[in-house]
Amino acid sequence: MKNLADQVLRRTALTVGLVAAMWQLPSEARDQLYGVIDNPALLTCEDQYWSGRVSEAQSCYRNLVNPGTPTAIRAEALWALGDLQGANEAFRAAVDENPNSAVIRVRWGELFKRTYQYQEAFNLFSEALEIDSNNAFAHIGAAEALAEGGGGEEVNQHMSAVMDNLTAAPGARLRGLIMLVRNSLEKDLFDDARRYLNEAKALAEDNEFLPLELHALEAALAFMTHKPYQEHIDAALALNPAYGDAWAIPGYFAMITRRYRECGEFYQKAVEIEPTHWEAHLELGQNYLRLNQVNAAREHIDTSYAGDAFNPKTINLLRLLDTFVQDMEAVSFPNPPQGPFPKLTLRLDKDETAVLADYARELAEASIDLYTERYRFTPQAPIVVEIYPNHEDFVVRSIGMPGVGILGVTFGYLFSMDSPTAQHDPSYHWGTTLWHEMAHVFTLEASNHLVPRWFSEGISVFEEWRTGPIPGRKIPLQVYKYMAEGKFLPIAQLDDGFMRPSYQDQVIVSYMQAGLVFDFIDIEYGFDKIVDMLYRFKDGVSAVEAIESVLGISAAQFDAHFKQFIEVEYGNLLGKLPVWQEDHRASFAALEEENWQEAVAAAQRAIFSYPDYVEIDSPYIAMARAYARLEDTENEFKTLETFWKKGGYEPRALLALGNRYLERGQREEALKVYRDVLWADPFMEELHIRLGDLYLEMNQAQNAIKEYQVLLALDPADKASANLKLATAYRAAGDDAKAMEHLMTTLDIAPQYREAQKLLLEMSRGSSGE
Amino acid sequence: MSRRNKLRSLSCTAAALALAPAFAHAALYVTIIQGLGGQTEYERDFTDARNKIEAASRTITDSDKVFSFNGNAATRDAILEHFKSLTAKMKEDDRAAIYLVGHGSFDGETYKFNIPGLDLTATDFKEVLESLPGRNHVLVNTSSTSGAMLEALVGTGENASNPKYVVVTATRSGAERNATQFGRFFAEALVSDTADLNKNQSVSIQEAFDYAQRAVERYFQDAGRLATEHALLRGDGAAQFNLSRLNALEFENELANASDELRALLEQRQAIDEEIESLQLRRPQLENSDYLQQLQALILRSAEINEEIEKLQSGNGGNANNGGRSGGGGIAEPFEISVPPVEIQQ
Secondary structure (H helix, E strand, O other): OHHHHHHHHHHHHHOHHHHHHOOOOOHHHOOOOOOOOOOHHHHHHHHHHHOOOHHHHHHHHHHHOOOOOOHHHHHHHHHHOOOHHHHHHHHHHHHHHOOOOHHHHHHHHHHHHHOOOHHHHHHHHHHHHHHOOOOHHHHHHHHHHHHHOOOOHHHHHHHHHHHOOOOOOHHHHHHHHHHHHHHHHHOOOHHHHHHHHHHHHHHHHHHOOOOHHHHHHHHHHHHHOOOOOHHHHHHHHHHOOOOOHHHHHHHHHHHHOOOHHHHHHHHHHHHHHOOOOHHHHHHHHHHHHHOOOHHHHHHHHHHHHHHOOOOHHHHHHHHHHHHHHHHEEEEEEOOOOOOOOOOEEEEEEHHHHHHHHHHHHHHHHHHHHHHHHHOOOOOOOOEEEEEEOOHHHHHHHHHOOOOOOOOEEEOOOEEEEEOHHHOOOOOOOHHHHHHHHHHHHHHHHHOOOOOOHHHHHHHHHHHHHHHOOOOOOOOOHHHHHHHHOOOOOOHHHHHHHHHOOOOOOHHHHHHHHHHHHHHHHHHHHOHHHHHHHHHHHHHOOOHHHHHHHHHOOOHHHHHHHHHHHHHHHHHHHHHHHHHHHHHHHHHHHHHHOOOHHHHHHHHHHHHHHOOOOOOOOOHHHHHHHHHHHOOOHHHHHHHHHHHHHOOOOOHHHHHHHHHHHHHOOOHHHHHHHHHHHHOOOOOOHHHHHHHHHHHHHOOOHHHHHHHHHHHHHOOOOOHHHHHHHHHHHHHHHOOHHHHHHHHHHHHHHOOOOHHHHHHHHHHHHHHHOO | OOHHHHHHHHOOOHHHHHHOHHHOOOOEEEEEEEOOOOOHHHHHHHHHHHHHHHHHHHOOOOHHHEEEEOHHHOOHHHHHHHHHHHHHHOOOOOEEEEEEEOOEEEOOOOEEEOOOOOOEEHHHHHHHHHHOOOOOEEEEEOOOOOHHHHHHHHOOHHHOOOOOEEEEEOOOOOOOOOOOOHHHHHHHHOOOHHHOOOOOOEEEHHHHHHHHHHHHHHHHHHHOOOOOOOOEEEOOOOOOOEEEEOOHHHHHHHHHOOOHHHHHHHHHHHHHHHHHHHHHHOHHHOOHHHHHHHHHHHHHHHHHHHHHHHHHHHHOOOOOOOOOOOOOOOOOOOOOOOOOOOOOOO
16 A cells, blocks of 8 residues: 555645645535445434534534544544634545545545645545455545546546446445436437436435425526426425525526526525525626626625635636726717617726727627617617727636637627727637627527527527628638538537537537527528527427428428528539648648749649638638739739628738728728728727828827827827827817827927928917917 | 937937038947857857847947957957046937847846956946936846846845836846847847837837836747846836847938939928927827827828838839838738647556
C-alpha cells in the first residue's frame, strides 16, 4: 500500500487550499447515503435529517462528534454540521487509521466533490478503486466527478461498471439511474428518462431508499412534457417538507429549456422552504439576471456567497455584477418611453457607448419593427441588448462559467452578445449576431419559450440570410462536405444535432440545415406557414405535429421534399467543390507570390465554380487585390462591387469599394457601402472620417456630426483633425457655439493649423458682421 | 511646434539668420549609424531607413551637420573618433541626434550594436552622450534588444534616473530579440504628414515615436501575430525636439524670395507664435475661459497675418503654402487583407 500512502501524503499538501477554503457549508451540501454507510447511529441522524426534522438531526449529529465515535463517522457528522475543515481532518485521520478502507476514501471524495474540487475527488475515488476495484460507489463517484469536469468516455466506463453489474450495491445503482434520468432529461430523451425513472423507483422501493430525488425528477419530467407536475413535488414534500430540491430540480430543467419565468418561480419556492439552499439562491440570482432584474439577482447571489463562498460560479457572477455597476451603463429608447415601457434598452460598456449606442439602436429597432410585423408578435416588455467588450464577461453572464466559444445568447426579452472588440476573429459580424439573437427574442416569446431549439435557431439563421444586415446565405465551407455526405438529419431529429452532436462540426451543420429548412418552407409553402408553425408550439405540440398540422404533410414527406430542394440548390456545387478548393487556394498562393495575373485567373475559375462565396477569404478579395496591383482600377472596382452585392462584408474591401464609388462620383452607393461596414467593424477610424465627410458633402450635417463624434470617441491619434471636422460639421448645422468649442480644441492642439485658422477667421468675421 | 525649435530650424538658412540672430549659433548635429544587415532583405530595409533619416535630417539642419556611417566605414574606431570630434565642435546650446539602424544583441549583461569589427556597446553610447556639450540630445536605437541599452543608459525601477537626453528604443528589454519593425516606421514618420499631429509642419521625437508605435501595433495586428517588440521613450522634451521639417523646400523658397513686407509679416507671426507657446505654458495658472479667450485672440491675429502672407505670395505669383497644412488624406491606396485560405476538411 505504499502507493496509496504516498498519495495520502501528497494530498496533505494539496489540500491546504481546501482546508483554508472549507470553513462552513450547510448540511444540504451532502447527498443521501443510499446505503454507502451502514453505521446505525449515523443512519438515525440521516433519517431525521432527510425527513425534515433538521433540529433533531443536528442534535443527533452533534452527539456523534466525540472521541468515542469511529473517526470516519465523526467526519460524516462534522460534515453534516457544516464543519468541513473538521470533516476533512477527520477523513484524513480515518484514512490513516484504516489504510485499506475504500469506503472512507469514497466518502472523502464525496466531500471534495461537493466542494467543487472534482480532480481531487476523482483521485480519491480512483484510490478507492485501487483498493476495491468493484466498489460501485467509487465508480459512481468517479463518473460524477468526471462528468462535472467535462465528461468523456471514462464516465461511461465507470457507469458501465455499475449499471452492467446487477450485483452492484443498490444505492450505487440508484445513483447511476438518477444520473441517467438527468442525462436523458437534459437531452430531451423523455422515453429513456421514463424508463430509468421507473427502474429507479422500483429499486428505491425494494431497498427502502427515501425517493425524494426521484419525486423531484418525476416533477421535472412532467414539466418538460407539459404534464401536471405539482403532485410529484407534493409527494417529495410529504416526505420532507424542507426539501428544497423538490423545486430546485425542476427549476434546473426549466432553466436548461429556456423557460426562465418558470425557472425563477421554482427556485424561489426552493429557497422559501429551504433558505440555506445556497445553490438555489445562486440559480435564482442568475435567473433574475436573465430577466434583467439586477438588484434581485445581486441579493440572491450575495446570499449564496454568504453561505457558500467557494462556488466558482458564484464568484464569477459577483465579479460580473461589479462589472455591471462599474463598467457598464444602460440606455433606453425612446426616452421617455412612448408607452408603458421603453422599446429597447442597451447595456453597453461605458467605453463603447459613444461608438456603439447609435448603431446598435438603429439595428435593434429595425429588427424589432421587422420581426413584430413578420411574426405577428408585439413585444410585451422592453427588449434588453447587452454587448460585452470582454468575451469572458459575456460568457459568464450567459452560463456562469468562462471558456466557451459562443457569440450571443438570448434569454427571452434579454440577450447578450460579444462586442466587435471582444472578438479577434476577423469574420465576426456583430450586426448579424444582433439580428440573429433578436429573432430568438420573437420566436421564444411568441411561443411562450416552447419553440424547439432547431426551430428557433433555424429562423434566426434564415432571418440573417433573408433580412439581415448582409443578406445572402452564408454557409461555412466545411458544411458542404457533410451536405455531400448526406449528414443532414431527418426533421424529427434535427434537435439532436444541437443537443446531442455526434461529430465535431454537427452543431454548425445543424444551424445551416435549420436555416435551409426555413428557406425551403418559405419558397415552397410561404412565409406565413412558418409563423403558423411557430404559434403551434405554444400549445405544446412537437415539431413533427406542427409540420403535419400546418404544412399538411408527414415528417417523412417533408424530409423527402427537403432533400430534393438541397439537391437542386447545391447538387451542382457539391460536385465542383474539390476543384473550387484548388482554385481558391491557387488564387491566394499566387497573390503571395505576387503573380497578379495568375491570382486573377485562379480567382476567376473559383468564382465561376462558386460565385456566392463571399466570406473574408473569398476569391473576390484575391481578385480585387490582384487587379489593384495590376493598376486595373476598373476591374478592381467591378470585383469589389460584385463581392459587396453578393453579401461580402470584409471591412477593408468595402472601404476600398466605397472610395472607388466616391472617385466615380457615386455618392449614394458609397454611402451604402460605408454604412455596411458599420455592422462589421464600427471601430475603424477611417470609416467615420469617410462617412462624416460624405454626409457633409451631401448636406447632412447632423449625420456628419454623429460620425465625427464617434471618431472622437475612438480617441484618434490626430485629434486636431477630428475636432476640426466636428467644428466644420457643427458650423454647417448652424451650431456656432459647438463649432467654436471644437475649433478652439483644435487650435489648442495645433495653433498653426492653417485650415482651422481659416475657419476661426471665417467665424470671427461672420459674428462681427464683416 | 516649439517656437524655439522652429527658430533653430530657421538657422540653417541665410534668410533665417537675419530673422533670428539670437539663435544663430545653435545647431543640430545628426549622426546615423547603419549596422550590419546580415541578410539582403535587412540590408535593404536598413539602407532605406538610413536614407530616409538622412533626407529628413537635411530638412532641419545643414547638410554638413548630417553624418552617416554604413558598410565598412561604420567601424567602432571611426564612429568613436567622429563623436570625439563632435564633442570638440559642439557648443552648449547645440543638440545631437544619434540614430542606430541595424541589429542589436544582448547577452544578459552587455548590449551591443552590430557593426563590422568590434561592436559598439551601451557603455560606449553612454560615454558619448555624457561627453557631448549641452543636454538636448536624442538617441534613437531601432535595433533588436535595444531596450537593454535603455537600462544601461538610465537604469531601471527605483534606480532609473531622468536622463539629460531623450532615449528611444525599439524594444522594452534585451529579451525582445526579433528583428524589429520600429525603425522603418520611425524613419517613415520623419517624412509623413500623418505623423505631424500638431500641424506645425515639423515632426518631433514624440510625434515620430507615437507614429511608429501605432504602426508597429497595427503591423502585428494585421499579421495576426503577437507583438514581439514594444518601443520605449525616456527623457523630457520629446515633444519640443523636432527631427524633420515637412515643408522645408517651400519654407526656404519663401524666405529666399521674401520682400521686406513679407519678412515683417513673418517676424510678426513668429512673435505671435511665441506668445501662444508662452500662453500654453501658463495655462495651469489661468481660468479656462480666460485662457481660451487669450488663445483665440492670438490665433486670430496669427490667422490674419497668414492671410496677408498668402495674399502677398499669390500677388507675387509665389507659392501660397505658408507653413500651414491641410487635414485629411487622399483616397486609400490598394487595400491589403492578409487572410489565409480556409481549408475544407477532408
